[in-house]
């Protein structure tokens with residue numbers, strides 16, 4: 001099946017399928033089967049965030065999904081994680097085996113972090129961290145892998161992200177999701193729109209993710225036009241428990257289309 005190319009690509013994060021699978025030694029539910037069903041339903045990509053504690057995605061999942069994505073040449077594989085922990089090893093291994101991901105999303109999580117809750121802080125006092133990121137971004141580029149930096153919606157920080165060589169930023173959308181439906185929603189959307197514009201002005205494309213769902217996705221994309229990719233996991237997999245993968249993915253694609 002050929003995926004439609006909407007303005008915004010949907011990358012399904014399958015972490016939570018692995019989380020459920022890991023509670024037994026039976027290999028169900030299958031992570032690769034979940035990814036296949038999402039791709040068959042039209043998702044434009046698959047995302048994983050292999051955390052160092054392997055609470056959900058494990059090393060073999062990263063490799064099996066890379067193998068699977070080879071059979072879907074018009075779809076993208078996005079691997080998220082902290083490049084100072086385990087992420088670079090995955091990227092180097094996959095590239096050495098001819099299965100490089102399309103995109104690496106660098107996330108500043110600590111080892112064992114509950115879930116991602118902030119983007120990179122690239123202000124002057126963290127110059128040391130920025131210095132360590134630059135060569136890793138260059139290494140990804142040399143391997144043919146696009147780099148996206150996970151960032152708070154701070155317009156002022158976008159030039160610094162670009163100066164490190166980032167191709168994209170992924171805007172951390174939890175503050176918008178938490179404000180959705182309340183008095184702060186409009187102000188949050190303004191912040192995100194300004195940050196997205198600043199990123200584009202600096203020469204980067206914009207991704208978004210964290211706690212996006214069927215209720216808040218269309219509103220976000222209407223207020224923040226031009227987002228290249230949304231990566232969605234927790235809510236989408238929860239919806240799939242009720243609706244099935246295919247119906248769920250189709251409904252998220254509808255949410256994206258409704259914003260176009």
Ligand SMILES: CC(=O)[C@@H](O)[C@H](O)COP(=O)(O)O
Pocket residue numbers: 015016049051080107114115116150209210233
């Ligand atoms: C960077 C980001 O927002 C996602 O990777 C999110 O953190 C998913 O991770 P968990 O599924 O471990 O919560």
Ligand SMILES: NCC(=O)COP(=O)(O)O
Pocket residue numbers: 013047080170208209210211212231232233234235236
């Ligand atoms: N980059 C965000 C992601 O992959 C999924 O986040 P969530 O939908 O699980 O909150």
